[in-house]
Amino acid sequence: MADVNRSWRLAARPQGMIKDSDFAWREEPVPEGLGEGEMLVRTLYLSVDPTQRGWMEMDTYMPAIGIGEVVRAGGVGRVVRSNAPGFSPGDLVSGLVGWQDYAVMGSTGFVAPFKLPPGVPPTMALSLLGLTGLTAYFGLLEVGRPKETETVVVSGAAGATGMVVGQIAKIKGCRAIGIAGGPDKCSFLTGELGYDAAIDYKSEDVAQRLRELCPKGIDVYFDNVGGDILEAALGNLAMRGRVVLCGAISGYNDMRNTRGPRNYLSLLIQRGRMEGFIVTDFAAKFGDAVREMAGWVAAGRIKDRVDVVEGLEQAPAALRRLFTGANVGKQLVKVSD
Amino acid sequence: MADVNRSWRLAARPQGMIKDSDFAWREEPVPEGLGEGEMLVRTLYLSVDPTQRGWMEMDTYMPAIGIGEVVRAGGVGRVVRSNAPGFSPGDLVSGLVGWQDYAVMGSTGFVAPFKLPPGVPPTMALSLLGLTGLTAYFGLLEVGRPKETETVVVSGAAGATGMVVGQIAKIKGCRAIGIAGGPDKCSFLTGELGYDAAIDYKSEDVAQRLRELCPKGIDVYFDNVGGDILEAALGNLAMRGRVVLCGAISGYNDMRNTRGPRNYLSLLIQRGRMEGFIVTDFAAKFGDAVREMAGWVAAGRIKDRVDVVEGLEQAPAALRRLFTGANVGKQLVKVSD
Numbered sequence: 014m015a016d017v018n019r020s021w022r023l024a025a026r027p028q029g030m031i032k033d034s035d036f037a038w039r040e041e042p043v044p045e046g047l048g049e050g051e052m053l054v055r056t057l058y059l060s061v062d063p064t065q066r067g068w069m070e071m072d073t074y075m076p077a078i079g080i081g082e083v084v085r086a087g088g089v090g091r092v093v094r095s096n097a098p099g100f101s102p103g104d105l106v107s108g109l110v111g112w113q114d115y116a117v118m119g120s121t122g123f124v125a126p127f128k129l130p131p132g133v134p135p136t137m138a139l140s141l142l143g144l145t146g147l148t149a150y151f152g153l154l155e156v157g158r159p160k161e162t163e164t165v166v167v168s169g170a171a172g173a174t175g176m177v178v179g180q181i182a183k184i185k186g187c188r189a190i191g192i193a194g195g196p197d198k199c200s201f202l203t204g205e206l207g208y209d210a211a212i213d214y215k216s217e218d219v220a221q222r223l224r225e226l227c228p229k230g231i232d233v234y235f236d237n238v239g240g241d242i243l244e245a246a247l248g249n250l251a252m253r254g255r256v257v258l259c260g261a262i263s264g265y266n267d268m269r270n271t272r273g274p275r276n277y278l279s280l281l282i283q284r285g286r287m288e289g290f291i292v293t294d295f296a297a298k299f300g301d302a303v304r305e306m307a308g309w310v311a312a313g314r315i316k317d318r319v320d321v322v323e324g325l326e327q328a329p330a331a332l333r334r335l336f337t338g339a340n341v342g343k344q345l346v347k348v349s350d
Numbered sequence: 351m352a353d354v355n356r357s358w359r360l361a362a363r364p365q366g367m368i369k370d371s372d373f374a375w376r377e378e379p380v381p382e383g384l385g386e387g388e389m390l391v392r393t394l395y396l397s398v399d400p401t402q403r404g405w406m407e408m409d410t411y412m413p414a415i416g417i418g419e420v421v422r423a424g425g426v427g428r429v430v431r432s433n434a435p436g437f438s439p440g441d442l443v444s445g446l447v448g449w450q451d452y453a454v455m456g457s458t459g460f461v462a463p464f465k466l467p468p469g470v471p472p473t474m475a476l477s478l479l480g481l482t483g484l485t486a487y488f489g490l491l492e493v494g495r496p497k498e499t500e501t502v503v504v505s506g507a508a509g510a511t512g513m514v515v516g517q518i519a520k521i522k523g524c525r526a527i528g529i530a531g532g533p534d535k536c537s538f539l540t541g542e543l544g545y546d547a548a549i550d551y552k553s554e555d556v557a558q559r560l561r562e563l564c565p566k567g568i569d570v571y572f573d574n575v576g577g578d579i580l581e582a583a584l585g586n587l588a589m590r591g592r593v594v595l596c597g598a599i600s601g602y603n604d605m606r607n608t609r610g611p612r613n614y615l616s617l618l619i620q621r622g623r624m625e626g627f628i629v630t631d632f633a634a635k636f637g638d639a640v641r642e643m644a645g646w647v648a649a650g651r652i653k654d655r656v657d658v659v660e661g662l663e664q665a666p667a668a669l670r671r672l673f674t675g676a677n678v679g680k681q682l683v684k685v686s687d
Contacts, residue, residue: 074619239615258618273610278576281595281626282411289618 018043020083020113021328027069030336035069036084036112036329043115050120052097054090056110058321060139061331061344062087062173063237063262074291084112084328087144088348089135105129107138112328114348130303140173140343141310141317142303144292148259149177149235150302151295154185156288157233157257161186164227166246169237170211171198172335173343174259178235179208180315187233190226192219192242194338201341206316220245230254230283238262240272247279256280258289262336318342355380357420357450358665364406367673372406373421373449373666380452387457389434391427393447395658397476398668398681399424399510400574400599411628421449421665424481425685426472442466444475449665451685467640477510477680478647478654479640485596485629486514486572487639491522493627494570494594498523501564503583506574507548508535509672510680511596515572516545517652524570527563529556529579531675538678543653557582567591567620575599577609584616593617595626599673655679 017040024037047053067073068085078085088110092102097120100106108126110116118126129138140146152174159165165182169175170191179189179202191202192212199211212222219242223231230251236243239261247256261271280287295302309315320340322331325348334340354377361374384390404410405422415422425447429437434457437443445463447453455463466475477483489511496502502519506512507528516526516539528539529549536548549559556579560568567588573580576598584593598608617624632639646652657677659668662685671677 244610258615260618261615271612271615273581273612273614275608275610277610277614277624278595278598278608278626280624281597281628284625284627284631286623286625287614287617288621288623289615290621291618294621 016043017041018113018115019325020111021325022081023069023078023084024080026077026080027066031066031069031329031333033329038326044117047094047096047117050097051117052095052100052106052120052126053093054106054108054110054116054118054126055093056088056090056114056116056325056348057105057350058089058135058139059110059112059325059328059331059346059348060087060143060145061322061328061335061340061346062145063260063335065332066336085109086111086328087139089129089138090116100126100128105135105138107143112325114325130307133307136319136321136343136345137310137317139345140319141177141315142306145173145343146177146306146317147295147299147302148292149174149181150306151292151298152257152259152290153178153181153233153235155295156290157235157255159185159187159233162188163232164188164190164229164251165233165235166190166192166223166227166231167235167237168192168214168242168246169260169262170202170208171341172237173340175235175237176202176206176318176342177315180206182233183207183209184309184314190223192238198341201318205318214242220248223249227251233257235259236261239274244274244276247274247276247285250279250283250285252283254283254285256285256287258287319345321345321347323347353380354378355450355452356662357448358662359418360406360415360421361417363414363417364403368403368406368666368670370666375663381454384431384433384454387434388454389432389437389443389457389463390430391443391445391447391453391455391463392430393425393427393451393453393662393685394442394687395426395472395476396447396449396662396665396668396683396685397424397480397482398659398665398672398677398683399482400597400672402669403673422446423449423665424476426466426475427453437463437465442472442475444480449662451662467644470644473656473658473680473682474647474654476682477656478514478652479643481629482510482680483514483643483654484632484636484639486511487518487643488629488632488635489594489596489627490515490518490570490572492632493625494572494592496522496524496570499525500569501525501527501566501588502570502572503527503529503560503564503568504572504574505529505551505579505583506597506599507539507545508678509574510677512572512574513539513543513655513679514652517543519570520544520546521646521651527560529575535678538655542655551579557585560586564588570594572596573598576611581611581613584611584613584622587616587620587622589620591620591622593622593624595624656682658682658684660684 171193202208539545
């Protein structure tokens with residue numbers, strides 16, 4: 014066991030795309046003491062999520078990360094020492110470990126860590142069977158509420174959440190259409206994941222393609238990106254169509270100047286609904302959802318895909334990959350074995 | 351009975367605020383023959399509605415008015431001759447009479463005319479107990495779904511629909527806050543109509559006043575105006591707040607350049623819902639709703655207010671009054687006695 018705890022601290026509130034200078038690298042001794050109910054966790058994998066960009070800039074559904082604090086991040090780690098009931102050395106846990114080698118974590122509260130279910134690999138616990146997959150599951154099924162044979166369109170479709178949305182839509186008997194950047198991502202969607210069609214927003218006219226592919230309109234649009242693509246989807250909404258607001262990555266680097274969808278009155282013409290959600294609102298149902306999704310994994314009906322960058326040093330670069338669209342599937346950072 | 355049918359025809363698709371030259375005045379003989387199921391109706395009052403501006407420019411939830419056609423408008427008239435079963439000379443009917451003295455109307459279909467309930471004055475049949483009041487009723491109760499003690503905010507609150515929204519909110523045990531332009535309208539809201547508070551958007555900072563008046567946030571925001579005021583409301587939305595999209599009069603004179611609400615992601619942070627509707631979707635429940643509202647009128651629990659301009663010649667000017675905010679209550683044109 015190394016005796017140094019390396020960490021990335023937030024050094025400045027980012028402006029636009031994050032820069033290395035927004036973070037400060039620090040090396041300190043591994044914490045010694047543990048309070049009542051606390052445990053020391055060695056980070057194995059970090060989850061890399063668009064929402065972290067928001068946490069760096071302003072209070073949202075969680076308070077902003079303080080300047081000088083370890084960058085907040087979900088991850089999976091192994092318990093090294095424990096004063097927390099129910100947690101023992103060697104246990105694999107998922108929780109807010111942050112950009113560091115070792116985290117002292119409480120075991121209760123809103124963002125309490127939890128033990129990985131037996132047999133679930135750490136990477137899948139952060140992706141398909143983690144908050145990312147749960148976001149797709151609850152956003153699609155509880156907010157979008159698609160009915161069999163309806164058309165579901167998802168943006169950021171080759172990303173961590175998007176890839177799960179389309180696969181669940183197919184399982185539920187819907188048509189699934191993904192919007193992603195570049196031919197490789199598009200063939201990943203229609204080939205490996207079984208989407209009915211994919212639109213390459215880098216080379217195709219998204220509004221025009223949506224018109225062609227959805228002659229009766231879009232019943233459920235799951236939005237991860239905002240901006241022009243949200244407008245294209247609103248412009249092709251079916252009567253009583255639903256827009257699930259999950260994120261708006263196109264605007265996260267310029268949150269104070271987000272542009273609103275100019276054609277939002279499509280919601281009026283089409284009697285549509287646009288609704289936001291935060292996955293933790295459904296926490297009481299997480300267990301059932303994970304069990305259902307694990308069943309789909311076992312039956313070969315749904316696939317996971319992770320994109321792993323090696324080394325804690327690469328955490329800022331890994332986050333940047335989300336905004337350049339470099340990742341296919343869930344972006345992770347491997348910190349230790 | 352006059353033997354001339356005067357009418358306003360659409361001469362050009364308006365750009366920006368409507369001009370007199372967008373319309374052509376025509377005088378023709380009153381139609382003689384009637385087809386099977388048709389009736390000839392003498393116009394008494396015309397309903398003046400923001401949605402007419404949309405009809406003049408483009409296809410929306412109804413096709414655009416054709417160039418050369420009589421300007422589409424709701425109204426109340428008296429049956430002069432009838433080949434329509436169930437309609438007799440002398441009956442008062444509400445329907446799409448258009449900007450003209452005499453309309454030949456069918457008696458079936460989506461926008462079929464209907465006889466006024468006994469005892470309902472023609473002006474109230476176009477206002478509180480007409481589509482305008484029904485818009486408030488169904489938009490608030492079926493889309494916004496306020497619960498007792500919740501805070502309901504409505505924009506365009508001294509307009510035809512807005513004035514009804516706040517009064518129904520009060521009947522349902524909610525706090526009602528209206529946004530309107532000028533001190534006269536604001537005192538009309540808090541004085542005559544019983545709103546809990548009013549915000550004068552012409553002299554007050556709407557976002558700031560909403561923060562003060564709604565410390566727990568807005569539970570239901572009924573939007574008639576769009577633009578800055580929609581943004582101010584979204585910025586003060588309560589957790590699980592609902593935005594009812596009824597209209598966006600601030601943008602109707604420039605529909606191709608409507609601005610979207612920049613802070614639409616408040617819907618995500620607050621788990622909010624923004625939903626549009628068209629009152630005719632609730633047609634099957636109109637009878638029950640009118641009976642309930644007529645009961646409130648009889649009990650003195652809700653008031654109507656109409657703003658009448660005299661003469662068919664004034665129809666374009668009357669429509670312009672909506673966009674300058676000149677009207678208090680429902681704008682009507684009186685065409686004949």
